[in-house]
Amino acid sequence: MLRPAGLENIANRKLEMKEAKPNPCIACPGHCCFRNLINVCGYDAWLVARELAIEPTDFLAFAYLQQEKTPYNFHLDGSGKSYLLSLYMNECPDGSRRCIFALNLPHGQLRCGIYPLRPIACQGYPFVLDEGEVAVKPWALCPQDTWNLADLDLASLKEEMGRFDMEFSIYGLVVASWNKHVAQHPPLEKLDFRPFVNYMMDVYDELQRARAEVPSDAWHEIWNRWRESEASGVNQLEFPVMESEPPAWGQWLQSIHRAVEDTVSRRFAFHKMMDEERTTEVCCV
Numbered sequence: 001m002l003r004p005a006g007l008e009n010i011a012n013r014k015l016e017m018k019e020a021k022p023n024p025c026i027a028c029p030g031h032c033c034f035r036n037l038i039n040v041c042g043y044d045a046w047l048v049a050r051e052l053a054i055e056p057t058d059f060l061a062f063a064y065l066q067q068e069k070t071p072y073n074f075h076l077d078g079s080g081k082s083y084l085l086s087l088y089m090n091e092c093p094d095g096s097r098r099c100i101f102a103l104n105l106p107h108g109q110l111r112c113g114i115y116p117l118r119p120i121a122c123q124g125y126p127f128v129l130d131e132g133e134v135a136v137k138p139w140a141l142c143p144q145d146t147w148n149l150a151d152l153d154l155a156s157l158k159e160e161m162g163r164f165d166m167e168f169s170i171y172g173l174v175v176a177s178w179n180k181h182v183a184q185h186p187p188l189e190k191l192d193f194r195p196f197v198n199y200m201m202d203v204y205d206e207l208q209r210a211r212a213e214v215p216s217d218a219w220h221e222i223w224n225r226w227r228e229s230e231a232s233g234v235n236q237l238e239f240p241v242m243e244s245e246p247p248a249w250g251q252w253l254q255s256i257h258r259a260v261e262d263t264v265s266r267r268f269a270f271h272k273m274m275d276e277e278r279t280t281e282v283c284c285v
Contacts, residue, residue, distance in 0.1 A: 024146040030110025031141040032125055034098040037063065038087040041072065041171035044119035045085060045197075046204035051117050056197050059100050061088040071172035074196055075179045079187040087119065120164045129161045132231030159220060162227030169226070170256055173237045174203050177264045195267075203263045210255035218248035225249065 040060070049056045063084045065073055073082035089097035101113040112118050126140030126147065134157050136147050178199060214222070229236050241253045 024142060028109075028142070030102065032122070033102040033110045033112070034089070034096055035141055036121075037089070038099055038119060038121055039072075040085050040087060040119045040121065041168050042085075042174050042200045042204055043167045043171065043207075044121075046201055046208075048114060048117050048119075049201065052114070056201065057194065059088055060197070061086045062193050072168070072175055073179075074175045075182050076191060076193070076196065077185040077188050078183050083193070120167055124161060124164050127157065127161065129158070129165070129227065129231065132158075132227060134158060134161065158227060159223050162223035162225075162230075163219075165230045166223060166226040169230075169235055169237055170207070172235075173256065173260055174200060177260050181264060181268045199263060199267050202267070203259055206259035206263055207256065210252070210259055213255070214248055214252050218252075221246070222249055222252060 045056045045060060048054075048059065063086050065082050065084055069082075070084070073084060075082055088100040090100055090102075091097050098110065099112075101118075102110045103113045105111055112122065126137045126142050127134055128137045129135070134149060134152070134154050136142075136149070178196060226236065236253060237256065241250050241257075243250070245253070
């Protein structure tokens with residue numbers, strides 16, 4: 001199995017962070033597990049699928065978006081319809097819907113059944129970066145004044161948020177490359193999300209091999225630089241990699257582009273070949 005590079009280090013960094021006094025999540029009934037639609041990026045889906053040895057379609061939902069436009073809306077054909085990845089929500093007897101990985105505990109509490117693998121949206125909740133600084137989301141479901149930022153290791157939290165920004169930026173590139181190639185495809189008679197999911201998983205398999213080549217002590221700088229760039233409104237993946245960049249940084253940026261370009265080329269070259277073979281068969285009948 002392809003082990004996610006740095007997963008153990010991420011857990012260790014979490015232990016290094018100061019705990020809130022007291023930890024407000026202990027008494028929480030788990031509102032964020034059933035009152036939020038939990039959006040995921042490609043890395044989230046890849047990590048859960050590979051670690052649990054299950055198919056992404058076993059736990060993902062595909063939300064149809066009529067108007068909202070984000071860098072993460074993927075298309076299946078040239079119809080213009082777009083979709084967003086989220087965790088599947090199970091319907092409960094009382095009519096509520098809960099995350100597929102939510103576990104019921106006594107006294108009406110919920111807990112995450114995949115806590116070490118939980119999506120980035122869950123890891124960062126309820127925090128957000130505001131011009132590079134950590135803040136609590138104004139729409140968070142946590143009671144007011146639950147979180148005291150003075151009790152947190154903000155330097156470590158900022159670094160984590162930089163990692164989150166990086167993963168969603170990468171996913172935006174993965175989606176954009178896919179959308180560019182399916183834009184000319186005729187509308188599908190029946191929706192099939194598997195081609196996109198398979199492409200996505202292939203990209204992240206390639207990225208995992210690239211992650212393993214980055215020195216472990218370079219990730220802190222990479223995540224912090226990404227956070228600083230995002231705070232300045234700069235998406236690093238929209239610009240050419242400069243030769244003057246630090247080696248690990250430049251290597252990682254090049255690896256991202258290479259993994260996406262190579263995977264999308266292989267995928268669509270194969271489909272083009274299959275379409276040509278089917279056309280030839282029809283003409284010969």
